[in-house]
Amino acid sequence: MRAIAVHEFGGQPVLVDVPKPVPGPGGVLVRLAAAGVNPFDRKVADGMMDGSMRHVFPLVLGIDGAGVVEEVGEGVTRFAPGDEVFGTFFQEPAGIGTYAEYATVPETNPLALLPAGFDPVVAAALPTAGLTAVQLVEALEPRAGITLLLVGATGGVGQLVVQLAAAAGAQVVATGRPGDAEMLLSLGAAEVVDHTAGPLTSRVHGVDAVIDLVGDGPGFAANLPAVRLGGQALTTTFAADPAVLTSRGLRGGNFEVRGTAEALSRLAESVSDGRLNVPVEHRLPLAEAAAELVRPRSTGARGKTVLVV
Ligand SMILES: NC(=O)c1ccc[n+]([C@@H]2O[C@H](COP(=O)([O-])OP(=O)(O)OC[C@H]3O[C@@H](n4cnc5c(N)ncnc54)[C@H](OP(=O)(O)O)[C@@H]3O)[C@@H](O)[C@H]2O)c1
Structure with a gap:
């Protein structure tokens, strides 16, 4: 599958071809439709969490995503194939990210069902x-x-x-x-x-x-x-x-954010009923994202960038 990854801490994100992940016990395999970009993604790729958790390389970036459950691992009860979901995929080891065609995520992560008709691009911009x-x-x-x-x-x-x-x-x-x-x-x-x-x-x-x-x-x-x-x-x-x-x-x-599936569902509700407007500034095809991610990191954003898979 295609993904955006770094080969070492501090490396430049590049488009790679890596094996599709396989969901283990309690894991959910999601075919991603969109991945939200957060400053945290580059910080992890630069080694911010080195020493405090395990990482896998190539390290696929991205913690926010939306897509469709394709397969579930042994013991999964909250989700089934075909469910549309969105949420935070951050997990140990770091590097199983959402800038990819597929990602696995523990079902216990902040992961919620996408309300019917909800734009997955907006959903991917929302979690973090x-x-x-x-x-x-x-x-x-x-x-x-x-x-x-x-x-x-x-x-x-x-x-x-x-x-x-x-x-x-x-x-x-x-x-x-x-x-x-x-x-x-x-x-x-x-x-x-x-x-x-x-x-x-x-x-x-x-x-x-x-x-x-x-x-x-x-x-x-x-x-x-x-x-x-x-x-x-x-x-x-x-x-x-x-x-x-x-x-x-x-x-x-x-301040440190903490997520739950229930909190994500409430957020989606406030978007659906018009109380919250999610500012999606850029929609970038996954294949073009690596080149775009070169731009300076802490300045210039006017809302969210979302990678469209
Ligand atoms: N602790 C947590 O749990 C947690 C959770 C979420 C996010 N974060 C962190 O919070 C930060 C913001 O996240 P984000 O997603 O909102 O980032 P972002 O989308 O990249 O936005 C940063 C914004 O800050 C502006 N900015 C930069 N320097 C500024 C300055 N000196 N004074 C005023 N505005 C300035 C930038 O505009 P200009 O073009 O004008 O510079 C840009 O619009 C990141 O460091 C992220 O990692 C932490």
């Missing part, structure tokens, strides 16, 4: 970004009536957080480039600040919370003075030093 956005907004305490500075609002997670936080009653101050203002306001942001025009703290003061989706250690710390005493600061990039937060009188810290 959607679960992260929902759980970040749920972590805000309180939510209604607060002012939230959202750093990285233009990306895959950010555009969903803008919508969910605004729907929960927060005033969202979203970062973007000048050309992004219209889009961010239309998603529900109350205000847009240009993150390329100098430190945010010179223009944003006294917010109740910051969610930083992009800052490294110093970048995250630099935005903390924008938050009022007793406020909240969350990061998805593991950039928070709990001691620094405490010394500034702030709550929060490093």
Whole structure:
């Protein structure tokens, strides 16, 4: 089968021909229709999880996907051949990814049935970004009536957080480039600040919370003075030093997404009934994706990229 893989940590992703995986006990073989791209995929391929879990090479990238169950392994009870599913395929060993024609996944992973008529491209864009956005907004305490500075609002997670936080009653101050203002306001942001025009703290003061989706250690710390005493600061990039937060009188810290099949089903429901709009920016054929993945990684995204298998 065709897949996008690296042959070593830090290698360039290339189109490869590898054997179709076989589902073991408790495993489900999915014929993928689409794979969602997340920054995490390249981090894993660069060796982020080296030492903390086993990997297989060629390491096929990708953790989010949608497709049709083709075969189930011994003991599988939740799924049957022909089921349309979507979810998070991250598992040990790392490297059985979704940038591929087929992937196996334990049935116990966050994997849910796709509602009838749901676009698999949208479904593949949803798991990691959607679960992260929902759980970040749920972590805000309180939510209604607060002012939230959202750093990285233009990306895959950010555009969903803008919508969910605004729907929960927060005033969202979203970062973007000048050309992004219209889009961010239309998603529900109350205000847009240009993150390329100098430190945010010179223009944003006294917010109740910051969610930083992009800052490294110093970048995250630099935005903390924008938050009022007793406020909240969350990061998805593991950039928070709990001691620094405490010394500034702030709550929060490093956020890590956790998924369940039930949470995925609720997400799909909110898309189906129009409460959440999934921003799919690029649809790329699998065969062309390796060349596209060369582009710089932490900048430029305006929503989700999905590989169409
Ligand atoms: N901890 C967890 O459980 C978890 C879960 C999901 C995601 N994450 C992480 O969260 C991060 C965001 O994920 P994503 O999928 O949303 O990424 P993404 O789609 O690549 O979006 C990143 C966005 O941030 C913007 N940006 C970059 N530097 C910025 C800056 N200094 N100030 C303001 N905006 C900036 C980029 O736009 P520009 O073109 O303007 O730079 C881009 O729109 C990634 O590092 C990802 O790995 C962690």
